[in-house]
Amino acid sequence: MTLYQNQQLKMYNSITGEKEIFTPIHEGKVGMYVCGPTVYNYVHLGNCRTFISFDLVYRYLKHLGYQVRYVRNITDVGHIVDDVDEGEDKIAKRARIEQIEPMEIVQKYTLNFHNILKQFNNLPPSIEPTATGHIIEQIRIIEEIIANGFAYEVNGSVYFDVVKYNQSHNYGVLSGRKIEDMLANTRELDGQSDKRNPLDFALWKNAEPQHIMRWPSPWGDGFPGWHLECTAMSTKYLGKHFDIHGGGMDLKFPHHECEIAQNEASTGNSPVNYWMHANMLTLNGKKMSKSTGNNILPNELFSGDNSILKKAFSPAVTRFFIMQAHYRSILDFSDDAIMASEKGFHRLMEAIKALKDLPVSASSTVNIAAWKQTCYDAMNDDFNSPILIAHLFDAVKMINLIKEGKETISAVDLEELKTSLNAFVFDILGLEQEEATGQDNAKLEGVVNMLISMRNEARANKDFAMSDHIRDELAKLGIQLKDGKEGTSFSI
Incomplete structure (x- = not known):
């Protein structure tokens, strides 16, 4: 029996506002589409949080035994600045600034995107x-929408007729917005717009003579609207009706709302059963923004080359930090928060390393099966990674009690604990062990042993304040001293 048949997975569906039992359209198979990046700049940490969140979803579905087709696009047609219908193409603008071809911009920042996600151990x-x-x-989709009466062409551009669509459908079904309120809050047309209505959005834009990225169409040379590309690519590879569509919370409106409208206008079908949205990442309590300087790029985080954090942090620690919050909650990134995560990460990895040396008994006083199911229960509750991590630390406590002889574990249960921990930590959460080089290990061991000697000397001189200070400062760095009969040892 496949694992998913024994585990009842529930996921929060943005379109209903409720957690629902996940039932794929085709038994044992899942189609999932996630909106990818517009590759006109370096991917920032907030973007990475979204892709790491859906990597968790992908990994867990695969772990449960589903055959998953995961489609994530690259937007290499630079939709307009601020995602409106007028203005300068983002990729063309960056190409002009860097004085290179638009497709060089696309290649440069696509490679950066792939490199960063690889460092975060995301599965492709x-x-x-x-x-x-x-x-x-x-x-072709535009032609279908026009044929069905929900779009119109003006001066080489094609617009989606939102008001007409809403007469027979619900524009706002995902975001919960009412078209009357949206109309009341939009500016009056100034007479220069080709749109019939301010809410109408571009399916195809006529290219001005200076516009570099352009393609021939039945309506003249131009380029597609931002919302249209995801409709085309998701339905081509997953069909007109598929299981999961994901993206950042900021894409719910207008992007995903427009996707639903385009699908229904062209095919008559609602495209997706489960809509999933990952929440935003803030920095020191404020929205990340390049313009204000309240921003940090992954490479700046990994190298420590930034003015926000006291030290560098590895991709594995950063991923662990992100997993400590539920994907639907706002997560605030700060020096104190990721420092705490680093200590927790090292505690978890230290416990996993200790598994190989655990003493085995004839019977167990720990219940591994019950603990394992609590881990599945957490993931089955809308991929609740922070609750899963809390249960992983229950296992850490269990391991330490077994090491101290306060609990016992049988050989069979120990093997089950090893297998389960590896599955949840490495396969599902996607964490990786941080292996220092032999030279680094030797240097660290030498420095810590020197400090232990200094602490022993302080204790011999009854300078307990200095002794405690050395112990506490090492603890802040994640290095724990352990005093025993044979002297003082340390662990990281």
């Missing part, structure tokens, strides 16, 4: 389509 998607590779599919 099953398919990673590009918007420029699917212009024909996008044109």
Whole structure:
């Protein structure tokens, strides 16, 4: 029997506002689409949080035994600045600033995106389509929407008719917005717009003579609207009706709302059963922003080359930090928060290393089966990684009690504990052991042993304040001193 048949997974569906039992359209198979990056700049930590969150979803579905087709696109057609219909293309603007071709910009920042996610130990998607590779599919969808009466062409541009669509459908079904309120809050048309209504959005834009990225279409040379590409690529690879669509919370409106409208206008079908949205990452309590300087890039975090943090932090520790919050909650990144995560990460890894030396008894006083199911219960409750991590630290306590002889574990249960910990920590959470080089280990051991000698000397001189100070300062760095009959040892 496949594992998913024994575990009842529930996920929060943004379109219903409730946790629902996950039932895939096809038994044992899952189709999942996640909106990828627009590759005009370096991927920032907030973007990474979204992709790490859906990597967790992907990993857990695979662990349960589902055959998952995970599609995540690359937006290499630079949609307009601020995601409106007028203005300068983001990729073309960056190409002008850097004085290179737009596709050089695309290549440069796509490679950066892949490199960063690889460092975070994200699994690659099953398919990673590009918007420029699917212009024909996008044109066909526009033709279908026009034929069904929900779009109109003006001066070489094609717009989606939101008001007409809403007469027979619900524009706002995902975001909960009412079209009357949206109309009341939009500016009056100034007479220069080609739109019939301010809410109408572009399916195809006529390219001005200076616009570099352009393609031929039945309506003249132009480029596709931002929302259209995801509709084309998701349905091409997952079908007109698929299981899961994910993305950042900021994409719920208008992007995902428009995707639903485009699908229903072209095919008559609602495209997705479960909509999932990952929440934002803030920095020191404020929204991340390049313009204000309240921002940090992953490489700046890994190298320590920034003015925000006291030291560098590894990708594994950063991933662990992200997993300590539920994907639907706002997560605030700060020096104190990630320092605490680093200590917890090292405690967890130290316990896993200790498994190989645990003493085995004829019977167990610990209940591994019950503990294991609590871990599954956490993940089955809308991928609740912070609760899972809390249960992993229950296992850490269990391991320490067994080491101290206060609990016992049988050989069979020890093997089950090892297998389960490896599954939850490495396969599902996607964490990696941090292995220092032999030279680094030797240097660290030498420094710590020197401090232990200094502490022993302080204790011999009854300078207990200095002794405690050395112990406490090492503890702040995640190095724990252990006093025993044979002297003082340390662990990291």
